[in-house]
Amino acid sequence: MKSSSPDSSEALMTLVSTLAGQTLGQLAARASLSIPARATAAKGWIGQLLEYHLGAEAGSKAIPDFPSLGIELKTIPVNALGNPLETTYVTTVNLDSLPGQTWLTSPVYQKLQQVLWVPIEGDPKIPLAARRIGQAILWTPTSEQARVLQQDWQDLVDLILLGNFETLTSQLGTYLHIRPKAAHGKILQTTEHHAQTLPRGFYLRTALTREILK
DNA sequence: CTATGATCATGA
DNA sequence: TCATGATCATAG
Numbered sequence: 001m002k003s004s005s006p007d008s009s010e011a012l013m014t015l016v017s018t019l020a021g022q023t024l025g026q027l028a029a030r031a032s033l034s035i036p037a038r039a040t041a042a043k044g045w046i047g048q049l050l051e052y053h054l055g056a057e058a059g060s061k062a063i064p065d066f067p068s069l070g071i072e073l074k075t076i077p078v079n080a081l082g083n084p085l086e087t088t089y090v091t092t093v094n095l096d097s098l099p100g101q102t103w104l105t106s107p108v109y110q111k112l113q114q115v116l117w118v119p120i121e122g123d124p125k126i127p128l129a130a131r132r133i134g135q136a137i138l139w140t141p142t143s144e145q146a147r148v149l150q151q152d153w154q155d156l157v158d159l160i161l162l163g164n165f166e167t168l169t170s171q172l173g174t175y176l177h178i179r180p181k182a183a184h185g186k187i188l189q190t191t192e193h194h195a196q197t198l199p200r201g202f203y204l205r206t207a208l209t210r211e212i213l214k
Numbered sequence: 215c216t217a218t219g220a221t222c223a224t225g226a
Numbered sequence: 227t228c229a230t231g232a233t234c235a236t237a238g
Contacts, residue, residue: 036235043234044219051219059237062217077221087229089220122221170230180231187215198231199216205229 005055009069009114009138015054016118016136024120025129027053035129042128047075050118050133062091064111071114071138077122078134082213085122088204093178095191098157103150106157108176108202112149115139119213139212145175152176153202163193168200175208 006012019027024046028035031052036042050056056065056073065073077085091107103109119134141149152173159168170179181201188196 038234040222040234043221045235046221047219048236059218061238075220086221089218092217124222177230179229180233183215183233183235185232 005057005066006069009071012054012066012069012071012116013136013138016116019050019053019118019133020135022133023129024049024131024133027133028129039124039128046120047073050075062107064114065116069114071116072111073116073118075118075120076209076213078119078213079123082119082134084206084209084213087177087179087206088209089181090176090202090204092181093160093200093202095160095189098160099192101157103153106153108149108153112141117209117212137212145208145211148175149208156202161192163191163195165191165195165197173205175205177203177205179203 006015025035027049031049033049033052036045051065051073054065054073057067064070074088076088079085091111094107115138117137117139119136121131121134123131152175156168156173156176156178159165159172168178170177172178178200180198182199185198187199189199191197
């Protein structure tokens with residue numbers, strides 16, 4: 001049975017706290033889902049499993065997972081120490097809507113206003129079904145975190161708007177950076193300056209998520 | 215195709 | 227070892 005959507009952040013936190021300590025195998029069984037056999041086939045599967053149990057209703061729409069609460073759900077793989085193993089995808093770099101956009105109107109800012117982080121054991125040595133869910137954290141950027149994020153975003157967007165894709169490397173950005181985001185390497189999109197470039201996305205570095213989780 | 219959800223796999 | 231660049235699954 002699919003959970004109904006929580007009607008308050010308190011209800012959501014109560015609900016997610018009941019999942020802490022459970023394994024993905026237990027959650028999958030309750031959702032009548034099978035465990036992906038291959039690791040590559042599991043990408044995104046954990047996130048969707050959590051969406052199901054928490055009653056997220058946004059589906060594949062470009063809105064928060066809990067629209068009425070303005071809360072975005074993110075699962076994050078962690079090691080035995082509770083530190084993140086991966087960067088976190090935020091949103092696509094949309095070349096058409098960037099011009100005229102400001103930090104406050106940007107999808108990055110809006111998505112990161114309230115994030116429910118659910119840490120999950122991510123050590124590849126642990127079988128998928130045995131991985132346990134940790135204690136969730138409802139996060140809003142601190143003023144310092146927000147300041148750095150805004151600086152990163154502005155720097156990156158400036159490069160794009162100038163058409164400097166050659167210098168737009170993944171090394172840029174303290175907390176936020178830009179990397180390819182596509183089904184495969186042959187997809188291209190057209191820039192404002194009529195050049196062809198790989199679709200990219202905004203990602204959060206582990207430097208930030210490590211701060212959030214500790 | 216684009217959006218969502220992410221992690222894989224390789225090279226530095 | 228770990229970050230970058232590439233890729234995988236699903237829904238619409």
